[in-house]
Amino acid sequence: MKKVTQESPIVIEDLHKSFGAQRVLNGIGLVVASGETLAVLGRSGTGKSVLLKLIVGLQKPDSGSIRVLGDEIAKLDLEGLNQVRKKIGFLFQSAALYDSLTVEENVAFPLARHTKMSEAERKNRARELLSAVGMERDLEKLPSEISGGMQKRVGLARALALDPEILLFDEPTAGLDPITAAEIGNLIVEQKEKRNITSVVVTHEIRSARIFADRFVLMNEGKILADGAFDELRKSRNKFVADFLREAA
Amino acid sequence: MRKYQILKSLTFGIREALASLMGALVVSFFEWFGELGLFSRRVAHAIFVPPYEWRELVRQLDAIGSKSLPLVAMAGAATGVVLSLQTRDSLTRFGAKSMLPAVIIFSLIKESGPIITALVVSGRVGAGIGAELGSMRVTEQIDAMEVSAVDPYKFLAATRVIACIAMLPLLTLAANFCGVIMGWLSTTLAQPVSLRYFIENGLKHVTFDDFLPPTFKTAVFGLIIGLVASFQGMRTKGGTEGVGRSATSAVVLCSLFVILADVLLVRLIQVLFP
Numbered sequence: 001m002k003k004v005t006q007e008s009p010i011v012i013e014d015l016h017k018s019f020g021a022q023r024v025l026n027g028i029g030l031v032v033a034s035g036e037t038l039a040v041l042g043r044s045g046t047g048k049s050v051l052l053k054l055i056v057g058l059q060k061p062d063s064g065s066i067r068v069l070g071d072e073i074a075k076l077d078l079e080g081l082n083q084v085r086k087k088i089g090f091l092f093q094s095a096a097l098y099d100s101l102t103v104e105e106n107v108a109f110p111l112a113r114h115t116k117m118s119e120a121e122r123k124n125r126a127r128e129l130l131s132a133v134g135m136e137r138d139l140e141k142l143p144s145e146i147s148g149g150m151q152k153r154v155g156l157a158r159a160l161a162l163d164p165e166i167l168l169f170d171e172p173t174a175g176l177d178p179i180t181a182a183e184i185g186n187l188i189v190e191q192k193e194k195r196n197i198t199s200v201v202v203t204h205e206i207r208s209a210r211i212f213a214d215r216f217v218l219m220n221e222g223k224i225l226a227d228g229a230f231d232e233l234r235k236s237r238n239k240f241v242a243d244f245l246r247e248a249a
Numbered sequence: 250m251r252k253y254q255i256l257k258s259l260t261f262g263i264r265e266a267l268a269s270l271m272g273a274l275v276v277s278f279f280e281w282f283g284e285l286g287l288f289s290r291r292v293a294h295a296i297f298v299p300p301y302e303w304r305e306l307v308r309q310l311d312a313i314g315s316k317s318l319p320l321v322a323m324a325g326a327a328t329g330v331v332l333s334l335q336t337r338d339s340l341t342r343f344g345a346k347s348m349l350p351a352v353i354i355f356s357l358i359k360e361s362g363p364i365i366t367a368l369v370v371s372g373r374v375g376a377g378i379g380a381e382l383g384s385m386r387v388t389e390q391i392d393a394m395e396v397s398a399v400d401p402y403k404f405l406a407a408t409r410v411i412a413c414i415a416m417l418p419l420l421t422l423a424a425n426f427c428g429v430i431m432g433w434l435s436t437t438l439a440q441p442v443s444l445r446y447f448i449e450n451g452l453k454h455v456t457f458d459d460f461l462p463p464t465f466k467t468a469v470f471g472l473i474i475g476l477v478a479s480f481q482g483m484r485t486k487g488g489t490e491g492v493g494r495s496a497t498s499a500v501v502l503c504s505l506f507v508i509l510a511d512v513l514l515v516r517l518i519q520v521l522f523p
């Protein structure tokens with residue numbers, strides 16, 4: 001397991017978030033070490049995706065602290081937040097590709113706005129990234145013309161476009177067949193090894209999470225019930241943890 | 250006595266429910282305007298502060314302008330024909346048939362052309378923007394844009410608002426042109442008259458004050474359509490059903506606000522250009 005310190009890329013303390021009367025996160029504390037891949041497990045609706053959206057500043061916490069690469073996310077203005085966001089790649093559950101742009105244009109989209117690359121350089125970079133995820137043959141296709149698994153690959157290429165220090169994955173293997181899910185899992189491992197990126201992966205699929213994760217946390221009702229390597233989780237005496245691992249396996 | 254008490258408590262309950270419903274409606278009414286105000290401020294900031302999204306703006310000018318042209322031209326042409334058919338009979342009765350070209354042209358450039366154009370664009374573009382941005386919202390594309398450190402207010406809303414403001418006056422000119430030509434054609438089919446005579450006669454008393462303010466007031470209609478449709482689209486909630494709701498509400502609200510704004514602008518033009 002990687003060394004966890006207060007200078008780690010992601011440090012979360014006593015995080016609370018509610019939507020109306022519904023309490024989604026209830027005092028979450030979490031530190032993700034540099035280069036570590038953390039899998040956040042839990043049932044649907046336990047606040048896993050909300051946690052990712054809070055990390056990247058898409059939502060504001062009710063209270064608590066989220067420090068990403070040393071910056072307190074909730075206290076940043078839009079300009080400051082965007083500076084941090086340029087260092088974060090995000091793969092959405094639905095891939096969230098821009099449906100009016102081709103596969104290549106999707107990957108080049110952040111490059112056109114945040115780099116001084118020429119159009120030719122952007123194209124080359126996009127092709128290089130798409131080649132890394134095995135999508136070099138579908139450059140001119142629209143997102144609606146490719147499968148869900150392929151969309152996830154393109155989403156991953158787009159998330160890597162600005163060479164992020166942190167990658168956040170929201171259910172990267174949900175809705176995919178086991179082979180495609182394993183391929184996406186392997187891609188995450190590959191990128192981790194190549195680029196030493198810190199990653200947080202929200203998932204409820206333990207099988208694919210075991211491929212890429214160094215550490216696991218299990219959430220339920222807005223709280224972290226277990227935190228550690230997979231074998232440590234298996235030894236947990238908590239009934240929910242034991243039930244979840246058994247059912248999910 | 251007991252019946253009376255039940256009736257009384259029932260009446261009281263209904264009154265209470267109605268009062269709370271009215272209260273909720275009033276609150277949501279002011280909430281909507283407040284949120285629209287905040288949205289407009291962010292869009293205004295995005296419009297005036299660089300960098301600018303030129304490529305997306307050109308795409309929107311094409312989508313909103315060029316692609317609305319056939320529909321607007323047809324609506325303008327139909328208005329010209331209807332004006333010719335309707336006013337011809339009335340003017341003949343009052344012995345003022347020679348005024349027909351002037352009535353058609355005045356009516357088109359001062360009111361019919363601008364309002365017909367704005368309503369047609371409200372329907373086509375309002376629904377399009379509401380549905381497109383709504384769909385982007387529910388499929389997390391707008392979130393993806395924010396996460397990529399790209400301002401969706403600048404990339405999506407500001408470009409659409411500017412394109413609407415720029416294209417409405419041009420589309421109005423096209424509608425006016427088609428209306429005049431078809432008005433002439435309809436007139437000349439009933440009683441032959443040359444196009445040159447029709448236009449010269451029609452434009453004899455037209456000044457720039459008759460032509461420019463009504464044409465440029467459509468830029469305000471464009472601002473309303475762009476802002477309201479983008480706002481409705483970007484606040485979409487609730488999956489595909491929500492997208493449908495956004496598209497419908499965008500059309501309804503754009504049309505309503507265009508008509509209300511027209512009332513104010515007509516009066517304002519009368520005051521400023523007497």
